Amino acid sequence: QVQLMESGGGVVQPGKSLRLSCAASAFTFSSYTMHWVRQAPGKDLEWVVLMSYDGTIKYYADSVRGRFSISRDNSKNTLYLQMNTLRDDDTATYYCARGAQHLVQGSFDMWGQGTTVTVSS
Amino acid sequence: DIVMTQSPDSLAVSLGERATINCKSSQSVLYNSNNKNYLAWYQQQPGQPPKLLFHWASTRESGVPDRFSGSGSGTDFTLTISNLQAEDVAVYYCQQYYTTPFTFGPGTRVDIK
Numbered sequence: 001q002v003q004l005m006e007s008g009g010g011v012v013q014p015g016k017s018l019r020l021s022c023a024a025s026a027f028t029f030s031s032y033t034m035h036w037v038r039q040a041p042g043k044d045l046e047w048v049v050l051m052s053y054d055g056t057i058k059y060y061a062d063s064v065r066g067r068f069s070i071s072r073d074n075s076k077n078t079l080y081l082q083m084n085t086l087r088d089d090d091t092a093t094y095y096c097a098r099g100a101q102h103l104v105q106g107s108f109d110m111w112g113q114g115t116t117v118t119v120s121s
Numbered sequence: 122d123i124v125m126t127q128s129p130d131s132l133a134v135s136l137g138e139r140a141t142i143n144c145k146s147s148q149s150v151l152y153n154s155n156n157k158n159y160l161a162w163y164q165q166q167p168g169q170p171p172k173l174l175f176h177w178a179s180t181r182e183s184g185v186p187d188r189f190s191g192s193g194s195g196t197d198f199t200l201t202i203s204n205l206q207a208e209d210v211a212v213y214y215c216q217q218y219y220t221t222p223f224t225f226g227p228g229t230r231v232d233i234k
Contacts (some may be wrong), residue, residue: 037171045163045171045214045225059123059221095170105218107161107176114170 002026002110004096009115011085020115022079022096027110029052030074033099035108036081038092045094048094049081053102064090086119093117123147123217125226133234140202142229144215149195152219159219162191164199165228166211174213175200206231 008020022034036048036097049060049070056071069082079096093114124147134140150159157179163171173182175191178198190201202209206219210233 043217044227045165047216047223047225049219050221050223061222081199097171099218104221105159107170107173107216107218108163108175109176109182111172 004098004110006091006096006112007116009117009119011118013121014087014119016086017082017084018086018117020081020083020094020096020101020117022081022112024035024077024079024098025121027076027098029072031101033057033101033104033106034072034079035097035099036070036079037097037108037111038090039095039114040092043092046092050099050104051079052104057097057104059104083117085118091117091119092107122222123144123150123220123224125215126226127215127226129215129229129231130227131230131232133232134202134205135234136203136207139211140188140205140231141206142200142202142213142215143189143198144193144198144226146196146198146217150217150219151182151195158194159217160193160198161216161218163214163216163225164206164209165214171214181193202216202231205231205233 035050051070055117067085071080093112098110158179162175165171178192212228
């Protein structure tokens with residue numbers, strides 16, 4: 001069925017790096033803007049970054065700009081999030097979410113189950 | 122950035138009664154060119170990812186019970202749950218997708234009284 005599945009989370013020391021992946025299935029991944037959204041334990045949802053369907057447009061939240069990098073491989077139906085110089089406040093569950101078809105602006109109609117990132121020494 | 126606020130922070134409602142959640146954006150999320158409000162509502166049940174309930178402020182997603190309704194325009198929006206059911210216990214978030222960053226409200230927790 002139509003789904004998103006994140007992987008790559010784990011425990012990492014402050015200042016280190018981690019790469020998350022989001023595998024999409026049963027829909028035309030290459031037609032959709034994709035997002036990463038995170039949620040710190042017991043906290044609210046925070047939008048992190050988006051990439052347009054063709055990879056030409058990226059927008060980052062101020063909190064991660066310059067440290068995180070989004071990419072996608074439409075041939076593999078996979079979205080990535082490279083997280084560098086991790087900080088304690090990056091600890092969260094990271095969700096990938098499907099946005100609009102061929103547009104940047106749109107609601108998020110499909111979410112993965114999330115992958116947990118814990119930044120701790 | 123557009124700041125989203127929600128009220129109340131939490132509420133407890135008896136089964137079968139109505140729950141009303143308010144959402145306010147710091148600037149209008151209504152695009153005059155297409156007369157659409159770039160506002161979504163999500164439900165997050167315990168231990169689950171968020172689920173989209175409404176987009177364009179009032180367009181219900183397929184499969185969402187019609188006891189859920191979304192309304193409002195510009196900067197003020199409302200999510201109403203009529204005839205509250207046990208499975209509606211969740212945190213509800215509004216989100217604007219008018220401009221990046223696509224900010225979420227802080228959430229409203231709905232419990233059974």
